[in-house]
Amino acid sequence: EVQLVESGGDLVQPGGSLRLSCAASGFTFSTYWMTWVRQSQGKGLEWVATIKEDGNEKYYVGSVKGRFTISRDNAKNSLYLQMNSLRAEDTAVYYCIRGLLTFDYWGQGTLVTLSS
Amino acid sequence: EVVLTQSPGTLSLSPGERATLSCRASQSVSDYLAWYQQKPGQAPRLLIYDASHRATGIPARFSGSGSGTDFTLTISSLEPEDFAVYYCQQRSNWPPFTFGPGTKVEIK
Numbered sequence: 001e002v003q004l005v006e007s008g009g010d011l012v013q014p015g016g017s018l019r020l021s022c023a024a025s026g027f028t029f030s031t032y033w034m035t036w037v038r039q040s041q042g043k044g045l046e047w048v049a050t051i052k053e054d055g056n057e058k059y060y061v062g063s064v065k066g067r068f069t070i071s072r073d074n075a076k077n078s079l080y081l082q083m084n085s086l087r088a089e090d091t092a093v094y095y096c097i098r099g100l101l102t103f104d105y106w107g108q109g110t111l112v113t114l115s116s
Numbered sequence: 117e118v119v120l121t122q123s124p125g126t127l128s129l130s131p132g133e134r135a136t137l138s139c140r141a142s143q144s145v146s147d148y149l150a151w152y153q154q155k156p157g158q159a160p161r162l163l164i165y166d167a168s169h170r171a172t173g174i175p176a177r178f179s180g181s182g183s184g185t186d187f188t189l190t191i192s193s194l195e196p197e198d199f200a201v202y203y204c205q206q207r208s209n210w211p212p213f214t215f216g217p218g219t220k221v222e223i224k
Binding site: 035046047059061062101102103106107108 | 148158160162165166171172203205210211212215218
């Protein structure tokens with residue numbers, strides 16, 4: 001059974017940093033592109049970033065470029081999202097997702113809240 | 117960036133009725149469109165990919181159609197568990213991948 005379990009969400013001040021993690025199991029992690037999507041009350045579902053199987057290609061939505069970094073550790077079956085210079089508009093539930101062209105499995109999400 | 121619009125915003129129907137949801141793209145996405153279902157407190161679930169292909173385990177009452185800029189998700193006969201929010205998403209012109217704002221299917 002495919003499982004994706006996110007962690008690392010927290011209450012953080014604007015300008016702060018946070019690292020999200022996603023533990024994957026039930027499939028061969030190293031053979032799949034992986035994606036982060038977030039969901040906020042105001043903006044609905046928003047694609048954030050995607051990383052290739054080997055980590056050598058990464059893509060980001062414009063609003064997070066230069067602030068967020070997606071990475072992975074295939075030996076640990078884990079996906080990460082390093083978030084720096086956080087803004088109020090980054091408040092959202094962040095989902096870890098298997099896939100590139102089809103988002104077929106989603107984790108339950110981890111909540112990131114920005115508040116001063 | 118491809119902008120997706122969904123209509124109606126809310127659909128009020130009774131169990132057993134047919135639901136027809138629309139998704140329109142600001143430019144052609146060929147048939148690279150997916151549909152997701154989201155229930156309160158849960159992550160979205162993939163229903164349909166590439167406009168008309170049901171994902172694994174999705175009941176046959178869910179069907180998708182369309183190509184280019186106009187797409188439809190049809191639920192042939194609503195079951196109680198089908199009342200949820202439905203999103204469309206395109207993968208034709210990426211990055212970025214984009215989602216529609218959603219259609220809520222509520223019990224009348």
